[in-house]
Amino acid sequence: xxxxxxxxxxxxxxxxxxxxxxxxxxxxxxxxxxxxxxxxxxxxxxxxxxxxxxxxxxxxxxxxxxxxxxxxxxxxxxxxxxxxxxxxxxxxxxxxxxxxxxxxxxxxxxxxxxxxxxxxxxxxxxxxxxxxxxxxxxxxxxxxxxxxxxxxxxxxxxxxxxxxxxxxxxxxxxxxxxxxxxxxxxxxxxxxxxxxxxxxxxxxxxxxxxxxxxxxxxxxxxxxxxxxxxxxxxxxxxxxxxxxxxxxxxxxxxxxxxxxxxxxxxxxxxxxxxxxxxxxxxxxxxxxxxxxxxxxxxxxxxxxxxxxxxxxxxxxxxxxxxxxxxxxxxxxxxxxxxxxxxxxxxxxxxxxxxxxxxxxxx
Amino acid sequence: xxxxxxxxxxxxxxxxxxxxxxxxxxxxxxxxxxxxxxxxxxxxxxxxxxxxxxxxxxxxxxxxxxxxxxxxxxxxxxxxxxxxxxxxxxxxxxxxxxxxxxxxxxxxxxxxxxxxxxxxxxxxxxxxxxxxxxxxxxxxxxxxxxxxxxxxxxxxxxxxxxxxxxxxxxxxxxxxxxxxxxxxxxxxxxxxxxxxxxxxxxxxxxxxxxxxxxxxxxxxxxxxxxxxxxxxxxxxxxxxxxxxxxxxxxxxxxxxxxxxxxxxxxxxxxxxxxxxxxxxxxxxxxxxxxxxxxxxxxxxxxxxxxxxxxxxxxxxxxxxxxxxxxxxxxxxxxxxxxxxxxxxxxxxxxxxxxxxxxxxxx
Numbered sequence: 001x002x003x004x005x006x007x008x009x010x011x012x013x014x015x016x017x018x019x020x021x022x023x024x025x026x027x028x029x030x031x032x033x034x035x036x037x038x039x040x041x042x043x044x045x046x047x048x049x050x051x052x053x054x055x056x057x058x059x060x061x062x063x064x065x066x067x068x069x070x071x072x073x074x075x076x077x078x079x080x081x082x083x084x085x086x087x088x089x090x091x092x093x094x095x096x097x098x099x100x101x102x103x104x105x106x107x108x109x110x111x112x113x114x115x116x117x118x119x120x121x122x123x124x125x126x127x128x129x130x131x132x133x134x135x136x137x138x139x140x141x142x143x144x145x146x147x148x149x150x151x152x153x154x155x156x157x158x159x160x161x162x163x164x165x166x167x168x169x170x171x172x173x174x175x176x177x178x179x180x181x182x183x184x185x186x187x188x189x190x191x192x193x194x195x196x197x198x199x200x201x202x203x204x205x206x207x208x209x210x211x212x213x214x215x216x217x218x219x220x221x222x223x224x225x226x227x228x229x230x231x232x233x234x235x236x237x238x239x240x241x242x243x244x245x246x247x248x249x250x251x252x253x254x255x256x257x258x259x260x261x262x263x264x265x266x267x268x269x270x271x272x273x274x275x276x277x278x279x280x281x282x283x284x285x286x287x288x289x290x291x292x293x294x295x296x297x298x299x300x301x302x303x304x305x306x307x308x309x310x311x312x313x314x315x316x317x318x319x320x321x322x323x324x325x326x327x328x329x330x331x332x333x334x335x336x337x338x339x340x341x342x343x344x345x346x347x348x349x350x351x352x353x354x355x356x357x358x359x360x361x362x
Numbered sequence: 363x364x365x366x367x368x369x370x371x372x373x374x375x376x377x378x379x380x381x382x383x384x385x386x387x388x389x390x391x392x393x394x395x396x397x398x399x400x401x402x403x404x405x406x407x408x409x410x411x412x413x414x415x416x417x418x419x420x421x422x423x424x425x426x427x428x429x430x431x432x433x434x435x436x437x438x439x440x441x442x443x444x445x446x447x448x449x450x451x452x453x454x455x456x457x458x459x460x461x462x463x464x465x466x467x468x469x470x471x472x473x474x475x476x477x478x479x480x481x482x483x484x485x486x487x488x489x490x491x492x493x494x495x496x497x498x499x500x501x502x503x504x505x506x507x508x509x510x511x512x513x514x515x516x517x518x519x520x521x522x523x524x525x526x527x528x529x530x531x532x533x534x535x536x537x538x539x540x541x542x543x544x545x546x547x548x549x550x551x552x553x554x555x556x557x558x559x560x561x562x563x564x565x566x567x568x569x570x571x572x573x574x575x576x577x578x579x580x581x582x583x584x585x586x587x588x589x590x591x592x593x594x595x596x597x598x599x600x601x602x603x604x605x606x607x608x609x610x611x612x613x614x615x616x617x618x619x620x621x622x623x624x625x626x627x628x629x630x631x632x633x634x635x636x637x638x639x640x641x642x643x644x645x646x647x648x649x650x651x652x653x654x655x656x657x658x659x660x661x662x663x664x665x666x667x668x669x670x671x672x673x674x675x676x677x678x679x680x681x682x683x684x685x686x687x688x689x690x691x692x693x694x695x696x697x698x699x700x701x702x703x704x705x706x707x708x709x710x711x712x713x714x715x716x717x718x719x720x721x722x723x724x
Contacts, residue, residue, distance in 0.1 A: 004392055004395070004397055005391070005392060005397050005398075006396075006397030006398060008397075008398055008402055008403075010402070010403070010404040010407070011404070012404075012602065013401065013403060013404060013405060013602060013605060014401055014402060014404075015398075016399060016401055016402055018391065021390050021391045021399050021401070022390075022391055024390050025387045025388075025390035025391055026387075027385055028383050028384075028386050028387035029367070029380065029383045029384055030366055030367060033366070034368075035366055035367050035368030035370075035683065035685075036367075036368060036370055036685075037378060037383050039375065039378055039383070039564035039565075039610070040370055040372070040375055040376060040377050040378055040564075041370075041372070041374070041375060042372040042374075042375060042376075042686055043375060043565065044370070045686065049540055066682065072664065074438065074602075075437040075438045075442065075530055075566060075603050075604075076437045076438055076442070076587055077437065079587045079600065079601035079603075080437065080438070080585065080587045080602070082586065082587075083585030083586060083587065083588075084585075087585070109585075111501040111585070111586055114582065114583060123621070147511070194602075195602065197602050202401035202402075202407065202604075202605065202606045203401075203603065203604055203605050204437060204566045204603075204604030204606070204607060205566070205604075205607070206566070221476060221477070221583050223442065223445030223446075223449070223473070223585065223588065224436055224441065224444065224445060224473055225441045225442045225445065225467075225611065226442075226445075228584065238441065239438075239439050239440070239441035239442075239557075239568075240375060240439055240559050240565040240566075241565065242437075242564075242565055242566030242604065242607075243375060243564065243565050243566070244564045244565070244566070244606070244607075245566060245604075245606075248401070292639065302723050309715065321397065323397075324407065
């Protein structure tokens with residue numbers, strides 16, 4: 001990594017692989033001799049469709065998405081999916097189960113109450129979302145249209161280590177902050193979605209992976225563009241899609257492939273997270289915020305004994321090209337988001353800085 | 363323009379100014395010494411907020427947007443606004459007036475029927491949307507929540523030459539295909555919106571300009587992220603906005619400023635369109651599709667006497683670096699979209715090619 005690039009521990013938008021950015025820069029004025037930027041191409045022209053189709057095919061292959069499921073590219077990020085999910089899916093029985101394990105699942109659950117009856121299958125609010133419920137703690141409804149959870153809680157730094165068993169009730173999962181960091185058996189899910197700005201591409205899109213049999217049951221009040229059936233039938237092109245974001249996702253997928261795909265990322269992410277958790281477990285100054293069994297490999301939340309020392313840490317880290325390390329206001333303290341594009345060297349540099357900071361300030 | 367860039371007459375996404383693309387390329391890996399790409403920046407960090415705030419301020423200044431109105435950046439393009447407009451605004455009286463003058467106003471009108479009573483104030487479908495109704499032809503409702511129209515019809519090549527008078531009923535206008543090509547008195551409008559991919563930025567966003575007094579009346583079923591009140595209160599950042607698209611809009615605005623702003627564009631666009639309409643009016647081979655009084659300066663629709671000759675024209679034009687000239691399937695024939703970023707030389711080259719084509723094929 002050239003001297004002038006920083007290590008950016010932002011929770012999202014977040015780092016993109018440098019080779020991806022370099023290729024985007026080289027393509028920007030004239031994409032591969034087409035005489036156009038990707039940003040200028042008609043979404044219905046053959047130059048753009050080649051990019052679009054290859055990106056979809058790469059994602060399908062890399063995530064091993066079965067033919068039963070369709071990939072959709074939708075605008076509005078994860079937040080608009082908080083609405084789209086119940087608008088499309090809750091109508092079957094009028095009811096849905098939500099596991100509330102953080103900020104975003106709380107908002108998703110609240111949004112669903114507009115469109116049907118919501119059963120909170122579990123809430124981790126009692127210990128400020130520092131843990132993940134066990135399977136046997138989930139209060140499941142046999143007649144739920146779906147069971148909803150968020151597999152990684154960006155703000156609190158917790159991650160589900162198992163796939164909930166819900167019998168015949170379809171699983172719906174917000175994977176915004178850990179998609180493509182770990183292999184997923186897509187066939188177990190009715191619907192997976194992810195805002196792309198953490199592990200996939202620049203902000204401005206959600207990837208939706210839907211079991212096609214679930215589409216077509218949207219409530220009559222569903223805004224046209226939020227209907228999964230229409231999006232499947234139009235191959236995400238009922239209107240102009242966010243073309244550049246899809247192109248960038250395509251570049252990220254090529255890069256990911258070269259790193260060993262999701263399997264390669266999975267090994268790397270566990271190793272990267274372990275480096276930081278080892279520092280935390282050895283430290284007398286820093287302590288991890290999430291409970292040990294629930295620790296996220298994507299977002300490492302921690303703190304010192306005081307807000308002042310936390311602030312000093314953020315400031316001095318920045319002087320060492322280690323940026324965006326303040327925790328979310330709901331939690332306070334510190335947070336290092338280490339998504340796929342964060343190089344191991346960035347994590348090692350942070351770990352070394354943490355040790356040095358502790359020595360100097362004890 | 364370097365040899366290798368083409369003139370792209372696509373109806374959208376469409377050409378962006380070359381200096382904008384060059385600057386985006388230069389910034390892509392490391393934006394102005396921040397050590398990050400704009401695509402990697404936290405939307406809540408100071409580096410990104412500086413871009414965001416400057417873009418909003420430039421748009422406000424260039425479009426002379428009064429303090430009564432707020433600028434919103436929303437995902438989903440114009441199509442999601444087809445839903446957002448009635449969801450937010452129709453509740454006041456339960457009723458809205460729609461002028462239907464093309465494809466997109468038809469879809470917008472149909473979408474509104476999900477949420478209230480719609481009065482079609484006029485439809486130009488009788489002559490395949492080749493004209494624009496006169497003020498006195500509009501059948502207005504005194505109790506409409508708003509009057510809706512689309513100021514330029516991309517597919518049919520027609521443009522409203524006047525602002526409808528609707529008394530106390532707020533005007534809502536889809537300006538996707540002619541925004542910033544002509545000065546607009548924003549104070550006359552309750553709401554203006556535009557998908558950005560024609561005259562403003564890469565695809566993936568709509569700019570919404572709303573009279574703040576109209577916000578806050580959304581139907582209870584409105585998806586959270588489509589609520590104008592929430593978007594105003596959160597300064598378009600309830601969730602992560604399409605950060606790169608906003609940055610690109612900022613670059614386009616700087617370029618536009620240097621060209622004399624909207625006033626400069628307005629002179630240029632009339633001159634560019636006249637070049638093509640002069641060819642059409644002089645021609646025995648080509649004829650304009652839109653009726654003369656309604657001709658759009660942004661989308662010039664025309665045809666020869668046969669589909670075969672149209673196809674030959676498209677093919678041979680492409681060999682001359684004049685691309686994407688086929689008409690929309692609803693109309694057929696040919697279409698040259700000449701938005702702000704299309705240089706006058708591109709239009710002149712097309713005009714010369716048309717004359718040459720006629721000579722060779724007569």
